[in-house]
Amino acid sequence: MNVVERLLRSHVADAPAYVTARSRYRGGLLLDANENALGPASPEAPADLNRYPDPANGELREALSGWLEVPADRLWLGNGSDEVIDLLVRILVDPGAPVAVVEPSYGVYAQRVRAQGGVVRGVRLDETFDLDVEATVAAADGSALMFLCSPNNPTGNLLSRERILEVLRRTRCLVALDEAYVEFAGGDARSESLVSLAGGAGSESDEAARRLAVVRTFSKAWGLAGARVGYLVGDPVLVDAMDRVGLPYPLSSLSARTATRALAHVDEMEKARRTVVRERERLREGLEALGLTCLPSDANFLLFTVDGPGRVQESLAGDHGIIIRDRSAMPGLPGGLRVTVGTPDENDRFLTALREVLR
Numbered sequence: 001m002n003v004v005e006r007l008l009r010s011h012v013a014d015a016p017a018y019v020t021a022r023s024r025y026r027g028g029l030l031l032d033a034n035e036n037a038l039g040p041a042s043p044e045a046p047a048d049l050n051r052y053p054d055p056a057n058g059e060l061r062e063a064l065s066g067w068l069e070v071p072a073d074r075l076w077l078g079n080g081s082d083e084v085i086d087l088l089v090r091i092l093v094d095p096g097a098p099v100a101v102v103e104p105s106y107g108v109y110a111q112r113v114r115a116q117g118g119v120v121r122g123v124r125l126d127e128t129f130d131l132d133v134e135a136t137v138a139a140a141d142g143s144a145l146m147f148l149c150s151p152n153n154p155t156g157n158l159l160s161r162e163r164i165l166e167v168l169r170r171t172r173c174l175v176a177l178d179e180a181y182v183e184f185a186g187g188d189a190r191s192e193s194l195v196s197l198a199g200g201a202g203s204e205s206d207e208a209a210r211r212l213a214v215v216r217t218f219s220k221a222w223g224l225a226g227a228r229v230g231y232l233v234g235d236p237v238l239v240d241a242m243d244r245v246g247l248p249y250p251l252s253s254l255s256a257r258t259a260t261r262a263l264a265h266v267d268e269m270e271k272a273r274r275t276v277v278r279e280r281e282r283l284r285e286g287l288e289a290l291g292l293t294c295l296p297s298d299a300n301f302l303l304f305t306v307d308g309p310g311r312v313q314e315s316l317a318g319d320h321g322i323i324i325r326d327r328s329a330m331p332g333l334p335g336g337l338r339v340t341v342g343t344p345d346e347n348d349r350f351l352t353a354l355r356e357v358l359r
């Protein structure tokens with residue numbers, strides 16, 4: 001039995017897929033799906049929006065498979081990476097079962113685990129916000145699933161590749177590595193991403209590689225947060241379970257089309273990425289020039305610390321209309337505020353306002 005099959009919740013192992021007539025018949029006169037053959041009622045809607053999307057998202061799947069250089073059957077596409085996170089919990093975590101979640105990290109992991117009746121087993125990152133391998137391995141005991149985030153939200157740092165691999169080798173669970181921000185990391189980190197390992201580039205017999213799933217999104221470097229397109233790269237057995245348990249059409253055809261077209265503009269994405277990285281560093285210098293401590297970041301945001309973070313957040317919002325995120329209640333982040341890198345003009349406005357608020 002494949003190691004991923006062993007990790008699936010027992011009822012998922014043979015949960016039937018929802019099969020549409022179109023999974024069998026490709027083209028023809030489409031009278032199978034109770035759509036409105038007259039077309040969209042609104043003249044402003046694209047004419048083909050009366051039809052359900054391709055459930056397999058064939059075009060996007062092929063384009064993404066080409067860009068990532070991973071086989072198409074190792075991709076699961078859904079409504080933002082939040083849906084990927086939620087579905088992983090649904091297929092792997094029984095009610096009452098533990099899930100190892102590193103802290104401080106993206107809040108949706110713990111929120112989805114709790115929403116689905118699982119139990120969050122928090123494990124602290126070390127003082128540099130890298131993995132504490134021993135503590136993480138211990139927390140994973142008895143878990144079917146673990147979430148890691150690199151670059152980590154909200155601290156911005158990459159987790160060390162060696163530590164991720166050691167945790168993977170020394171645990172038995174599915175390790176979901178969320179790389180939502182990886183495009184903003186340095187070139188070495190991007191080329192060292194574990195996406196190819198999750199995509200099957202390792203040896204077939206490598207049971208640890210089968211337990212690795214990389215989660216990514218079009219919301220950040222691709223600038224398509226409103227389209228809600230996220231994806232997972234992982235073992236085909238995992239992808240198949242997600243297909244069977246997930247909803248029939250996880251992506252709207254508008255979103256799938258938008259993401260497919262985006263992949264034809266890798267150069268533009270790269271250009272925007274470079275601008276964000278340049279602005280991130282400028283913003284960091286600006287924060288440090290205000291005498292603030294700011295963590296180095298491989299993402300499109302910065303975490304800095306202030307005295308009275310709640311007051312600073314409120315003054316920025318109330319007096320200047322500038323919204324940032326207060327992360328000071330998270331473990332290990334006293335005084336922590338997170339600011340997203342904006343346009344050059346927005347970053348200037350933010351720095352000017354912050355200087356005033358801190359005065």
Ligand code: PMP
Pocket residue numbers: 079080081082083106149153178180216217218219225228229230
């Ligand atoms: N993972 C991380 C680490 C994030 O910070 C976010 C969004 N803030 C997501 C996933 C969710 O992304 P999506 O828009 O693809 O659902």
